[in-house]
Amino acid sequence: MTIFPRHMTYRLVTALLLLGLLASCAPPPTTKQSVSMNQDMRQLLTMLDKQGQELESVSRQLAELQDQQQKQAQEIDQLRRGSLTPAGTYQPGSMPSTPDTPTVQGQDDSSPTAVYLLAFGDYASGRYQSAVQGFETFLQRFPNNSYASNAQFWLADCYFNQQQYLVAIREFERVLNEYSGAPKNPDALYKIAIAQLQLGASDEARQAIDTLNRRYPKSTATQKAQELVIP
Numbered sequence: 001m002t003i004f005p006r007h008m009t010y011r012l013v014t015a016l017l018l019l020g021l022l023a024s025c026a027p028p029p030t031t032k033q034s035v036s037m038n039q040d041m042r043q044l045l046t047m048l049d050k051q052g053q054e055l056e057s058v059s060r061q062l063a064e065l066q067d068q069q070q071k072q073a074q075e076i077d078q079l080r081r082g083s084l085t086p087a088g089t090y091q092p093g094s095m096p097s098t099p100d101t102p103t104v105q106g107q108d109d110s111s112p113t114a115v116y117l118l119a120f121g122d123y124a125s126g127r128y129q130s131a132v133q134g135f136e137t138f139l140q141r142f143p144n145n146s147y148a149s150n151a152q153f154w155l156a157d158c159y160f161n162q163q164q165y166l167v168a169i170r171e172f173e174r175v176l177n178e179y180s181g182a183p184k185n186p187d188a189l190y191k192i193a194i195a196q197l198q199l200g201a202s203d204e205a206r207q208a209i210d211t212l213n214r215r216y217p218k219s220t221a222t223q224k225a226q227e228l229v230i231p
Contacts, residue, residue, distance in 0.1 A: 116134075155171055
């Protein structure tokens with residue numbers, strides 16, 4: 001069900017009321033006038049349908065942004081509860097209050113936690129080029145860390161958000177190929193499908209969605225993929 005903003009609802013109701021008043025007050029239309037009114041009504045309905053589709057698209061985009069923000073918040077919360085180590089295990093430690101201040105008590109700025117959080121802070125703030133450098137540094141220095149697959153995913157998403165879709169697809173595919181079973185694999189396939197659609201590659205987008213449905217039928221990413229419109 002599409003929910004219209006209040007100001008748009010008022011406009012639509014006003015337009016319909018005016019049409020009703022004009023229809024009740026005007027003399028019986030001639031055949032030519034009737035044809036013209038029917039055309040105007042069809043144009044109005046077409047316009048309303050188009051606006052409804054646009055609002056539905058915006059609603060989906062907002063829902064995806066909210067979902068992404070929630071995942072980021074969960075990841076930050078996990079990081080605050082324990083310090084990352086090169087071996088991929090967690091140890092108790094004090095974490096920074098925000099991703100923009102990654103220093104951790106007892107660790108220097110070159111620790112896995114500090115490097116990851118600095119890159120993640122740049123990503124969350126929209127500084128994608130700096131985030132790319134940070135995630136690449138993390139992956140080069142700590143390839144076996146438990147957050148390596150996450151770093152690879154956010155690296156790919158940096159390119160995606162910069163509309164560099166070919167590079168983004170390549171980096172998302174690295175999530176799938178190098179980190180089998182990683183938690184973000186379903187999201188990587190979903191983002192690949194969207195990137196392919198942006199490039200006009202409908203067949204490749206279908207293949208990505210088919211793979212997503214087959215491998216992760218119960219994932220949130222699979223549910224979101226059902227709403228994608230593939231030409």
